[in-house]
Amino acid sequence: MAQIDPTTLTDQGNLDRLESVGTGSAMIAEIFALVSKSQFFAEFLQEDISILAGYMTVYRAQTGDILIREGDVGDFMLLIIDGEIDILKKDQRNQQQHMTSAAPGMTLGEMSMIDGEPRFATCMASQPTTFAVLTRDNMAKIILDYPGLGSKLLVKMVTMLSLRLRQTSARLLRVMEERR
């Protein structure tokens, strides 16, 4: 499975400068509380979440901290536990444009975690934010150690990416039609 081969791991870039507060297991109550709000984890069993939490590391970021930088190589996804993250992307004139904001329960960075391509956008904490990180290395371990849970995670990623692709394609078609 070339895409999640641990030997292709890079360092965690911007995370090194942030405060780590232990594995997800240490914040299991907060993570459980999120599940009902989280599109990503809504269909997971409590047991699944407990296992997953053990493979995640929790970080705290201050307002203005960059968690993911557009163009960087990165190998992790994150789940927002508390706070808010702005998604920014440079336009053709190299100006940062605010694309959207992400709230607790949402996940970011799945694309690069899986495909290893450079980060598509920058993620910046717009207020003090707590988030849990799942690296490609640990994703590979989950797939090996808990194949059923691994498949569930991957199916969920396909579902979320499909939804975003449908939304983005529909928006592109609308914009192109308006232009005609």
Next chain:
Amino acid sequence: MAQIDPTTLTDQGNLDRLESVGTGSAMIAEIFALVSKSQFFAEFLQEDISILAGYMTVYRAQTGDILIREGDVGDFMLLIIDGEIDILKKDQRNQQQHMTSAAPGMTLGEMSMIDGEPRFATCMASQPTTFAVLTRDNMAKIILDYPGLGSKLLVKMVTMLSLRLRQTSARLLRVMEERR
């Protein structure tokens, strides 16, 4: 795994009217020959492809045959073995617009296979076309029977969807910038 629960299966819609030529195993030589050309299967082992082929059904379509209809419920993806498929989508005035064409080695329909949402676009054979179908039911069986292969398939889907989402988002941003 709600998304691939066999009890949510629907019938195969437009496939019922096409000529079936057996399981993928009957065309294993043709499928092997495709693998080097196929973005989807490039990293799969010959052994993986042999197993997969046993879960796929091969169909032949004539020029003009609709394989997937926009808005329909559908639960399969397809791999083009030979021929060409046009991708069409209705615009706001209900006119069919040609979006792109798909060639041998390419896969179509993964989004609905996984997320069960209505088909995003119509797929029509633009010449006599042979293709192999993988249903959601059989995808679920692969995940249960061959967890390693199941994970590999899912990782591949996430990778391809990520790539398409990056391309579509970049195109949307360009179009929106041009409009400013």
